[in-house]
Amino acid sequence: MSSVPDGRLRHVDGARALAFVGLTALTGAYASVLWRVTDVVGGSAEFVAVVAASLALATLVGRYVGVRVALGVTSGLLFLGLLAYLVTLPQSQVALLTPERVLNDTLALLTGLSVLRLVGAGVWAIAVVPGPVFLSWYLAVRRRYVSAVVAGSLALALVVLTGDADALTTVVGVLGATATVAASTFERHGSGLAQADVLTALLAAMIVVSATFSVVPGAAGAPLLPDRGAPTVEGSIVDAEDDVDIVGSIRLSPDVRFTVESARSEYWQTAAYDRYTGDGWIRTGDVRPYEGPLQGPPGPDRELEQTVTAEAPISILPAAWKPVEVEGAVASEAVVTPQGGVRPETTLLPGENYTVTSRVPNATTDRLRAAGTDYPDRVTASYLQLPESTTDRVRERAETVAGEEETPYDKAVAIESYLEENKEYSLSVPRPTGDVADAFLFEMDAGYCTYYATTMVVMLRSQGVPARFVTGYTPGEDVGNGTHVVRGLDSHAWVEVYFPDTGWVRFDPTPSGPRQTAEDARIAEAQQSGVENIEYGEPNGTTPMTVDDAETANGTGEETPATPGEITTANPTNGTQAPADVPSAGVPTAGPSDRGESPFSTMPTRRTLVVALIGLVGVVAGARRTTVAERAIGLLSVQFQRRRDPESDVRRAYDRLSVLLEREYRARRPGETPRAYVGSLPPSESRSEAEIRRVVELYERARYGDGVTESDADEAVSTVDRLVRASTPIVRWLR
Structure with a gap:
């Protein structure tokens, strides 16, 4: 070198x-x-x-x-x-x-x-x-x-x-x-x-x-898609099929989603998630077709039959845990998740229904305390996972709260009580950066159900207790005859803890009283605003149920907080209506007209325009590099000729002819005469050799000979005009 x-x-x-x-x-x-x-x-x-x-x-x-x-x-x-x-x-x-x-x-x-x-x-x-x-x-x-x-x-x-x-x-x-x-x-x-x-x-x-x-369906970046703004409760959890992102502030929807005919009130589960990412939850594994009765929980249980009727389009199958059998037309379209839930591959329209039989775990406090820690490998492999970046202070706080408890059950109760007592309930919170559980424990004073449930699962897993994040709906309003009316704001997130010889048992660390207050306020606001689809029974001619009616039917209308040491899988009090803060699954989001948006809201976003501008700059740069722009300008320049004097007109006509020939064949070489140049051109059906030679002859007379007449100039210009039209189809078509 x-x-x-x-x-x-x-x-x-x-x-x-x-x-x-x-x-x-x-x-x-x-x-x-x-x-x-x-x-x-x-x-x-x-x-x-x-x-x-x-x-x-x-x-x-x-x-x-x-x-x-x-x-x-x-x-x-x-x-x-x-x-x-x-x-x-x-x-x-x-x-x-x-x-x-x-x-x-x-x-x-x-x-x-x-x-x-x-x-x-x-x-x-x-x-x-x-x-x-x-x-x-x-x-x-x-x-x-x-x-x-x-x-x-x-x-x-x-x-x-x-x-x-x-x-x-x-x-x-x-x-x-x-x-x-x-x-x-x-x-x-x-x-x-x-x-x-x-x-x-x-x-x-x-x-x-x-x-x-990034705008391929499902891609995360989606830079060309418009910002939809703050999600509703329906859009932040239950609507998420395979993953849940923890968001910031959310809105409640009072719309009726479905009704459940059941002898007992339960939480109506729609999905369970096993993998925690630090900023959300993911359900792993492949689904399989539902082909008949499923296995029930490993321990004592009680049978519960529920008939669910859609009151709005839904693409979920709410059911008490654990569903073992589905009947109805939707059964042929149902799939079973690796976490044991059932979901449809279609959308249920208003009026469509299905019947689901569940085997609800029925264990006493003493049985859960004595359950031990002999967990199946499949459970420990999936439900003890935490990101390696989980902070030491999260593990230390979990140890402080539950480390001295002797059984997994007591650890779960201790963490549940700690979160209920030390965090406020609010739907208006900023989305934290970094790990959600860490932020909720040490940087946030308040949150809603997804924050409570996520943090409890992380704390339990750090203590070696298998737990998972679950979404669905609280019981809803008991309107009599075993019918429960479930609205979008009844959507919720909670925790399930695994116990050997019992299975998954529900715990709910979110304070119930503030949730109920938020729900009642949202329903009252919707009634005062004349919002449709919040009253159950109106389409059938029955008297709509109001907030006051619901409170009368439910007693206080509040969900009784879980007492430490009390099994939360026991039947909730009939009519319990825990106001929810999680989304309802499969509910279509309102379009621009539903939200009263301006028609201009559908215009391209700023990011879309920036990307388009970048693309345009790239096209211009590429055109310059490939001489496409120069060739396009040259072709445009030969379309018309402004007349002056005969000699100038003939010379200009020849220059236009040279541009055409260069585009179709090649440029004239240095030292090559015009006559020799046109003589070297191959035969072509699109041009007449005689006409080209005539233009060259007139050019030589205009430049080197005794000049040309007006009629000579007319002949040269008209000849080149015909050749230009023949070489430019779009011009020929326009003329």
């Missing part, structure tokens, strides 16, 4: 440094997303070790191994990773892996299925990352920067499509990829303004593509 001038040497080194800086940003973008997966489920140290080993291997073999061998190594890494993932899956999940299921799951990942929903998400992340890391860095070592970007960008695109990459991560990856490609351009063609259009077009294309990926 000594023969290379110093300036050139420094330039090459600079480009190489830029390439590796950009590739580091690109690799860090997708690797950080996969690292977060391992942080949530465990294995982040192993993940870092695998990434480091992949980088070291790529650096080591990059100088000595050919591309074909490297591709073979990459394929081997991916195959071994997939094999390791399959080996770690529970047998129940392996049995579901048919070719059709694998294809459907792959398509789901590419259209918004979060990696965290996979049962073996941590192993999957560790299995996937070595391939792109090794291949991209191997190619970079061999100075194949563009190919390195392609390999890394595929991994980034995957985590964007799954919805696990946020907007900032995506932008960092895009900028890193752009820098690496820029380094390739600089190394080959030099740096400076001459390459600015290339980089501008490339960066614009990457930003637009990443923004487009």
Whole structure:
């Protein structure tokens, strides 16, 4: 390299440094997303070790191994990773892996299925990352920067499509990829303004593509979608099918969703979630078709039959825990979740109903205290999970509150009572940053049910007690004859704790009195405003039930708080109406007309306009680089000719003819005469050789001979006009 001038040497080194800086940003973008997966489920140290080993291997073999061998190594890494993932899956999940299921799951990942929903998400992340890391860095070592970007960008695109990459991560990856490609351009063609259009077009294309990926259904970033504002209770929990994000302030909906005919009041469960991400909950595993009666709880239970009738469109199957049998038309469309719940694959319309039989756990306090800790492996594997980033102070607070209690039951009661007594209830709270449980314990004075339930589950798991986050509805209004009217504001989140030989038992740490007050106030407000669909019985001609009627039917209308040591699975008092703060499932959100929005609210958002502007800048830069713009301007310039004097008109006509011929064939070479140039053109059906030679002849007379007449100028201009129209179909059509 000594023969290379110093300036050139420094330039090459600079480009190489830029390439590796950009590739580091690109690799860090997708690797950080996969690292977060391992942080949530465990294995982040192993993940870092695998990434480091992949980088070291790529650096080591990059100088000595050919591309074909490297591709073979990459394929081997991916195959071994997939094999390791399959080996770690529970047998129940392996049995579901048919070719059709694998294809459907792959398509789901590419259209918004979060990696965290996979049962073996941590192993999957560790299995996937070595391939792109090794291949991209191997190619970079061999100075194949563009190919390195392609390999890394595929991994980034995957985590964007799954919805696990946020907007900032995506932008960092895009900028890193752009820098690496820029380094390739600089190394080959030099740096400076001459390459600015290339980089501008490339960066614009990457930003637009990443923004487009983010609006694939289910994707998390969704930068092109308008902000819908604060969610209703229905939209923040129960509507979430496979994941729940803890949000900030929410609104209550007084609309009637369904009725339940049941001999006893219960909490009507719709979903249970096993994986805590730090900012929400995810339900892992694949569903299976409902094909008949399900297994009940392992301990004593009592049978409860419920008939649920939809009063508004719903896409849930509310039922007391644990549902074992579903009857009705919806049964053929129902699926069973790995957590033991049942949900429909269709929407129930108003008036449609189903009957569900539940086996409700029925254990005494003494039985739960004596349950012990001999948990099944499947329970400990799923329901003791906490992110590795869970703070020490959360674990220490749980130890302070429940560490001295001797049984899991007493630990659960202690934590439940602590949260009820030390936190206020409020629907208006800011969404905390970082871990929700940590924020609720140490930074927030108030919250609603999702905060209480999340924090209790995290505290229990840190004490080695299996627990899960559950959503559904409180009993609703008892209007007599065993009929319970359930509204959107009856939606709720609570906790279930697992006890050997008993199963899942409900605990509710959210204070009931303030919830009831919030519900009553919302119903009264809706009645005063004349809101429809809040009175039950009106469509059938019966007298609508008012708030006063409900209080009379329910006694005080308040839910009795759970007393420490009292089993919360015991029947709630008839008519208990715990005001809820969680969403109702499957309820369509109101459109712009329902919310009274201006028609201008559907105009593109600011972010949409910014992305569109970036795309336009990229198109302009690309057009400049590819000379498309120059050619388009040149073609436009020959469409019309302003007349002056005969000699000028003939010369201008010839210039227009030259533009046409250059576009269709080639430009005239230096030193080539006009006559020789047109003589070299191949035959064409779109032009007459005689006409072209005549224009050239008139041009030679105008420039070198004794001049031309007015009639000569008319002939030259009209001839070129015909050739222009023949070469520009849209102009010919307009004329």
